[in-house]
Amino acid sequence: MAARQASPGRRTILFLAVACAVSVANVYFPQAISPLIASGLRVPPDEAALVVTAIQIGYAAGIFLLVPLGDRLPHRPLIVTLLALTGLGLLAASAAPTLPVLVAASAAVGVTTVVPQVIIPMAAGLVPPERRGAVTGTLLSGLIAGILLARTFSGTVGQWLGWRAPYVVAAAVVLALTAVAAVAVPVTTPASRQPYPSLLAASVLLLRTEPALRRSCLYQATIFAGFSAAWTCVALLLTGPRYGLGAQAVGLLALIGAGSVVCAPAAGRRSDRHGPDQVNLWCAVGAVAAAAVLLAGVAGGPAGLVALAAGMLLLDVATQAGQVANQARIFALRPEARSRMNTAYMTCAFLGGSAGSWLGVRAYTVLGWPGVCALVAVLAVTALARHLLHAPSAGRADPAGDRSPGTP
Structure with a gap:
């Protein structure tokens, strides 16, 4: 930034x-109600799951196309505009008469609901370095709460009022948040005056020149792909013949996973x-263990539900703690390019997540729940193998890990 901004207080x-x-919840609440969407629009469950994939692809596109503007534009008007567009997109989705219209509206919502990826690098630039991990962890706690409670909210509301109701409620909450954000978001000075095409190119260039960024992208893309596969398919498992439960059960399962919220600040402090390397190691091992625990969910009954709850909680903790560690690493690389750095990272992460959702549904269709668990395990082992192959230079104390030469 051209001038140091005042460090935000606790209320901010x-x-x-x-x-x-609130923003990130819009990406995840459709996971719990995809069976209700299938029933309401009279389409097969695997086709209704395209809504989940579409919003994640839209989110990845929005991160790549819009988040770099966080380095170019003042944050307050940018955030307010994105929130307003998200609210309107949710209203359009709530009125969708067919699945193709809903998929298109979901993709549009995904594009604009990238506010967290603007906020996190903004806040990282407003606090001193010794607070960066803790503040990032706090913001990610909010992010995690939105991810996990979104499914509880949509599963419960959708079960009672139909699949359209969660979209209407989410739109009302987002539009109310828009009004508050117009006065509560800190006033900032843009960090860059580069033209927009240059900002987009910079994100790709950073991936080429920053080994630590590429490594962080691989870690999160693989772990998050497994996370997305498991959460997309657990709704199909719980509402299918083995368990015969409703969408509300998916929401209650997510509520148990909310315990992972407390882990993000701890991961930030660690x-x-x-x-961050130590945290990444624990996360990869935890995701492998989660796949093994989740496999017991195929048994059905109370024992199967306990296994699903424990496995999902462990997978949630591994995914969210890994997110904290990876962002702490990349935000230490180039202070003047945090939004562009976050753009490259989160685009890769959500491309992994959308691929995981799609692959998870394919695995579930062909191999059932064991196929989904195998997919989660393979993805986690990929991250673990990359981590074990990484050999930091002797004596390096830099928390960012492997930097490219000349990086400030």
């Missing part, structure tokens, strides 16, 4: 965490003290 950080939660 809390509001920003809430904004992250990254601040010991570097």
Whole structure:
């Protein structure tokens, strides 16, 4: 930034965490109601799951196309505009008469609901380095709460009022948040005056020149792909013949997973003290263990439900703690390019997530729940193998890990 902005206080950080939660919830709440969408629009469940894939692809596109503007434009008007467009997109989705229209509206919502990826690098630039991991962890706690409680909200509301109701309620909440954001978001000075095409090219260039960024992208893309596959398919498992439960059961399962919220600040503090590599190792091992626990869910009955709850909680913790560690690493690389760095990272992460959702449904259709668990395990082992192959230079204390030569 051209001039140092005032460090935000606790109330501002809390509001920003809430904004992250509300915004990101729109990407995840369709996971719990895809069986209801299938029933309401009279389409097969695997086709209804395209709504989940579409919004994640839209989110990845929005991250690549819009988040770089966080380095170019003042944050307050950018955030307010994106929130307003998200609210309108949700209203359009709620009125969709057919699945293709709903898929298109979902993709549009995904494009604009990238507010958390604007907020997080903004806040990282407003706090001193010794607070960066803790503040990132706090904001990610809000993000995680939105991810997990979104399914509880949509599963419960959708079960009672139909699949359109969660979209209407979400639109009302987002539009109310828009009004508050117009006065609560910190006033900032743009960090860059580069033309927009240059900002887009910079994200690709950063992927080519920053080994630590590429490594972080691989970690999160693989772990998040497994996370998305599991959450997309657990709705099919719970509402299918083995369990015969409703969408509300998916929401209750997500509520159990909300315990992972407390892990993000702890992961941030651990990254601040010991570097992110140690946290990444634990996360990869935890995701492999989660796949093994989730496999017991194929048994059905109370024992199967316990296994699903425990496995999903472990997978949630691994995914969210890994997110904290990876972002702590990349935000330490180039302070003047945090939004562009986050653009490259989150685009890769959500491309992995959308691929995981699509592959998960294919695995479930062909091999059932064991196929989904095998997919989660393979993806986690890929991240673990890359981590074990990474050999930091002796004596390196830089929390960012492997930097490219000349990086400030």
